[in-house]
Amino acid sequence: xxxxxxxxxxxxxxxxxxxxxxxxxxxxxxxxxxxxxxxxxxxxxxxxxxxxxxxxxxxxxxxxxxxxxxxxxxxxxxxxxxxxxxxxxxxxxxxxx
Numbered sequence: 668x669x670x671x672x673x674x675x676x677x678x679x680x681x682x683x684x685x686x687x688x689x690x691x692x693x694x695x696x697x698x699x700x701x702x703x704x705x706x707x708x709x710x711x712x713x714x715x716x717x718x719x720x721x722x723x724x725x726x727x728x729x730x731x732x733x734x735x736x737x738x739x740x741x742x743x744x745x746x747x748x749x750x751x752x753x754x755x756x757x758x759x760x761x762x763x764x
Contacts, residue, residue: 713734
């Protein structure tokens, strides 16, 4: 069931209710980008915007998507670094005393 359009049955007829969200302003998006460029603050604010109440749904969804991408890229970076370190260790392992 979509959160944008919710179908409700009332007395045998279907009435479609449309949930509308306030448009996020350009200044709000600029503030979002500035906050995301500050180390450690960005992680805290992503959780606040993703799971906090009273946050615009658009900003909340963007924060959730950003958290998911951060987790995926962190896992990929760990796997890639293990692979590269194993390769370098295999190539130069004989030279290390």
